[in-house]
Amino acid sequence: MGKKTCNVKINGTNCQAEEGINLVEACLQQGIIIPTLCYLKDLNESGACSVCLVEVKGAKTLLRACVTKVRDGMEIYTDTERIRRARKVVVELILANHPKDCLGCEKNQNCDLQRIAYELGIENIRYPKTRQKDFSIDNSSPSIIRDPNKCILCGRCIEVCSKIQEVNAIDFIKRGHAMQVSTFFDGGLGNSECTNCGQCVLVCPTGALAENNSIGEVWRVLDDKEQIVIVQTAPAIRAAIGEAFGFNTGVPTTGKLAASLRRLGFSKIFDTQFAADLTIIEEGSEFLTRLKNNDKIPTITSCSPGWIKFGETFFPGILDNISTCKSPQQMFGAIAKTYYAQKMNIDPRKIKIISVMPCTAKKFEALRPEINSAFSFWKDKLALSKKEYFPDVDYVLTTRELIRMIKEAGIDYANLADEGFDDPLGVSTGAATIFGASGGVMEAALRSAYFYLTGTELKDIELNAVRGLSGIKEASLEIAGKKIKVAVAHGLGNARKLMQQVARGESPYHFIEIMACPGGCIGGGGQPLPVNDEIRKLRIKALYQEDRSLAYRRSHQNPAVIKLYSEFLKKPNGHLSHKLLHTHYHKRQPVKI
Amino acid sequence: MKYSLTKHRPEKIKDRLRIDNIISRHKDTPGELLNILEETQILSKYNYLSPAQLKYIAEKTSYPLSVVYSVTTFYSFFNLKPQGEHCIIVCRGTACHTKGSRRILDYLESVLDFGDEKINEGEKVFLTTKDKVITIKTVACFGQCALAPVVEVDGIIHSRMTVEKMKKVLSALKKKGLK
Numbered sequence: 038m039g040k041k042t043c044n045v046k047i048n049g050t051n052c053q054a055e056e057g058i059n060l061v062e063a064c065l066q067q068g069i070i071i072p073t074l075c076y077l078k079d080l081n082e083s084g085a086c087s088v089c090l091v092e093v094k095g096a097k098t099l100l101r102a103c104v105t106k107v108r109d110g111m112e113i114y115t116d117t118e119r120i121r122r123a124r125k126v127v128v129e130l131i132l133a134n135h136p137k138d139c140l141g142c143e144k145n146q147n148c149d150l151q152r153i154a155y156e157l158g159i160e161n162i163r164y165p166k167t168r169q170k171d172f173s174i175d176n177s178s179p180s181i182i183r184d185p186n187k188c189i190l191c192g193r194c195i196e197v198c199s200k201i202q203e204v205n206a207i208d209f210i211k212r213g214h215a216m217q218v219s220t221f222f223d224g225g226l227g228n229s230e231c232t233n234c235g236q237c238v239l240v241c242p243t244g245a246l247a248e249n250n251s252i253g254e255v256w257r258v259l260d261d262k263e264q265i266v267i268v269q270t271a272p273a274i275r276a277a278i279g280e281a282f283g284f285n286t287g288v289p290t291t292g293k294l295a296a297s298l299r300r301l302g303f304s305k306i307f308d309t310q311f312a313a314d315l316t317i318i319e320e321g322s323e324f325l326t327r328l329k330n331n332d333k334i335p336t337i338t339s340c341s342p343g344w345i346k347f348g349e350t351f352f353p354g355i356l357d358n359i360s361t362c363k364s365p366q367q368m369f370g371a372i373a374k375t376y377y378a379q380k381m382n383i384d385p386r387k388i389k390i391i392s393v394m395p396c397t398a399k400k401f402e403a404l405r406p407e408i409n410s411a412f413s414f415w416k417d418k419l420a421l422s423k424k425e426y427f428p429d430v431d432y433v434l435t436t437r438e439l440i441r442m443i444k445e446a447g448i449d450y451a452n453l454a455d456e457g458f459d460d461p462l463g464v465s466t467g468a469a470t471i472f473g474a475s476g477g478v479m480e481a482a483l484r485s486a487y488f489y490l491t492g493t494e495l496k497d498i499e500l501n502a503v504r505g506l507s508g509i510k511e512a513s514l515e516i517a518g519k520k521i522k523v524a525v526a527h528g529l530g531n532a533r534k535l536m537q538q539v540a541r542g543e544s545p546y547h548f549i550e551i552m553a554c555p556g557g558c559i560g561g562g563g564q565p566l567p568v569n570d571e572i573r574k575l576r577i578k579a580l581y582q583e584d585r586s587l588a589y590r591r592s593h594q595n596p597a598v599i600k601l602y603s604e605f606l607k608k609p610n611g612h613l614s615h616k617l618l619h620t621h622y623h624k625r626q627p628v629k630i
Numbered sequence: 631m632k633y634s635l636t637k638h639r640p641e642k643i644k645d646r647l648r649i650d651n652i653i654s655r656h657k658d659t660p661g662e663l664l665n666i667l668e669e670t671q672i673l674s675k676y677n678y679l680s681p682a683q684l685k686y687i688a689e690k691t692s693y694p695l696s697v698v699y700s701v702t703t704f705y706s707f708f709n710l711k712p713q714g715e716h717c718i719i720v721c722r723g724t725a726c727h728t729k730g731s732r733r734i735l736d737y738l739e740s741v742l743d744f745g746d747e748k749i750n751e752g753e754k755v756f757l758t759t760k761d762k763v764i765t766i767k768t769v770a771c772f773g774q775c776a777l778a779p780v781v782e783v784d785g786i787i788h789s790r791m792t793v794e795k796m797k798k799v800l801s802a803l804k805k806k807g808l809k
């Protein structure tokens with residue numbers, strides 16, 4: 038049914054708008070951008086910040102555009118002296134209590150508050166600071182730092198965490214000047230249900246939320262000439278990093294990415310996609326075994342550490358269904374510090390693995406004690422003492438952190454000649470590339486499962502049913518006379534729906550892919566800002582385009598992975614695989630208080 | 631921000647059944663969470679809500695922990711620390727301050743046994759004696775500035791308070807909680 042349209046006048050021009058939409062959207066349709074700090078379309082309409090003030094004829098006061106609905110005959114003004122003055126007052130009042138240390142702020146140049154203050158021409162702040170005591174910074178999480186002093190109480194993070202992710206780790210506490218966003222009993226994100234997904238970081242209009250930065254540590258290891266510093270980059274990086282260097286959204290810059298990493302001084306430029314192919318072999322074989330024995334079905338993917346912590350916290354009863362495969366990041370670390378070290382005759386203690394991930398939760402994942410296995414592999418062989426312990430992955434950088442490093446090093450990214458990844462752990466297939474998009478792991482797994490079950494290659498390998506941005510996607514596929522039903526969910530709120538089915542024993546599926554972040558890794562909490570559905574779609578397109586351009590598009594065809602099995606692992610799900618590439622999960626208390 | 635885990639180690643919830651009963655009476659009514667929290671606090675020994683109680687309530691009502699904490703910190707009615715049997719509230723408004731409310735606080739701190747806790751300059755005071763007999767708090771202003779300095783003892787306003795008068799009030803509280 039069509040909605041009624043209203044005749045309205047915006048800044049003197051007659052136009053039409055759909056009844057009931059708010060004035061921010063109505064003005065946007067006419068090409069007028071109203072400044073907003075708290076408003077997030079369809080998600081946050083709390084009217085908390087008041088920066089979106091507009092004048093409506095007949096109204097006594099200025100109105101907040103984001104919470105005012107269009108009515109027939111409305112006359113709206115967005116650009117009068119009165120509005121300009123009022124918006125300035127609003128932002129100055131916000132800034133009165135704000136630290137204003139933009140120079141050292143993680144969000145510098147990506148900050149809505151900073152941008153709007155500049156656009157409104159704010160020069161000095163006429164109001165005194167009213168907050169008496171500064172808040173303490175929450176650095177309890179390995180993934181995310183929260184600085185409540187920079188928070189403008191817009192509520193976006195709370196809405197994303199509760200409505201999209203359905204984690205509810207954070208909420209407003211107290212009131213007046215003591216009001217802030219916090220976790221249960223102020224225990225900090227690291228002691229809460231927080232899954233480290235970083236979706237709150239993506240929507241925060243200020244530097245109150247930012248990743249726990251590892252740039253300093255990475256420079257330090259790069260400067261240490263004794264170390265062999267290896268980098269791996271996740272599929273989603275190539276689809277997005279160009280945005281920070283003037284490329285249009287959706288233009289993959291894989292060759293420049295590899296070239297820039299070489300300029301930064303990494304000794305080997307490897308690809309997490311190698312490990313993604315490996316994951317498909319391990320996970321695919323595990324799935325087929327489970328399918329044969331009708332055991333632990335549905336099998337649920339395990340690549341997304343935000344999802345894993347979510348499952349451990351809210352669905353402890355279904356942990357057996359989750360694939361025991363480590364994520365590609367961790368498989369890479371384990372293989373680089375065992376197989377590659379052995380093959381190249383390098384002391385594993387000298388290898389440092391740096392991951393570039395679209396994800397804040399990967400920082401948490403790398404610290405999980407049970408996920409690290411290269412040390413135990415070498416422990417007896419090299420008679421290592423406990424003090425010499427090393428993790429499989431040493432440091433995790435988000436895409437945003439890598440962008441800062443490239444800029445700091447003065448590398449002219451846009452004009453670099455394309456280069457490739459190094460052998461052998463830089464070899465990958467198109468199946469691995471699409472891991473970065475929601476549905477990609479499922480598609481890649483089915484491309485290989487089909488081959489394993491039938492001995493022939495799946496011809497039509499593009500599985501459109503599991504692509505795209507709808508929250509839960511389903512498909513069924515006839516393989517060797519058996520109907521395989523699969524489902525894909527992205528965003529933890531959608532994951533919750535599928536998991537409730539599994540917990541009740543009513544899931545109709547054989548295989549489920551879960552990604553914590555809406556859109557999959559291309560929309561990860563560590564990706565360049567901003568992230569919205571338009572941008573997600575374009576980044577996804579970039580990955581599918583890469584997939585189509587590659588010689589190998591099925592993980593089981595990856596020659597380097599085939600070699601890894603013949604030289605080292607012997608067989609999928611074999612003894613060594615289990616030691617190095619598989620892990621386990623444990624039930625978690627929602628909060629540690 | 632380090633949170634002391636030992637300080638709030640979830641005590642055994644002896645009053646589990648009591649909370650279950652409160653929840654069953656309020657479940658699915660408007661304002662259920664507020665009512666459940668309020669009754670639980672009133673029925674608990676030191677008139678406060680412990681982390682363990684809040685966790686239990688959250689689990690039983692399916693409210694997220696962050697929401698439960700949000701509600702309990704929003705309303706000043708709720709206490710998240712044990713309260714003494716008696717409550718002394720000292721006004722720290724400007725008028726009371728100039729008329730010597732600080733001296734009264736100092737006096738209270740010198741005679742009451744708060745263990746390791748002490749009054750921190752510039753922060754809201756909330757201290758309970760080790761024997762949980764007397765709690766002292768401060769407020770920003772009672773709005774009774776003409777009577778400064780003002781102290782409220784168990785809900786009764788005492789005007790023009792002095793250290794001498796405070797001494798008498800304390801001994802009237804049966805000398806409990808004294809050092």
Ligand code: SF4
Nearest residue numbers: 138139142148243244
């Ligand atoms: S949050 Fe924004 S305005 Fe505030 S210090 Fe950081 S960059 Fe500057």
Ligand code: SF4
Nearest residue numbers: 198231232234235237
């Ligand atoms: S990282 Fe994710 S789970 Fe944690 S607070 Fe932010 S949105 Fe919530």
Ligand code: SF4
Nearest residue numbers: 188189191192194241
């Ligand atoms: S942390 Fe950021 S998103 Fe959350 S309320 Fe504060 S400013 Fe808004």
Ligand code: FES
Nearest residue numbers: 084086087089103
């Ligand atoms: S954007 Fe409208 S009130 Fe914040």
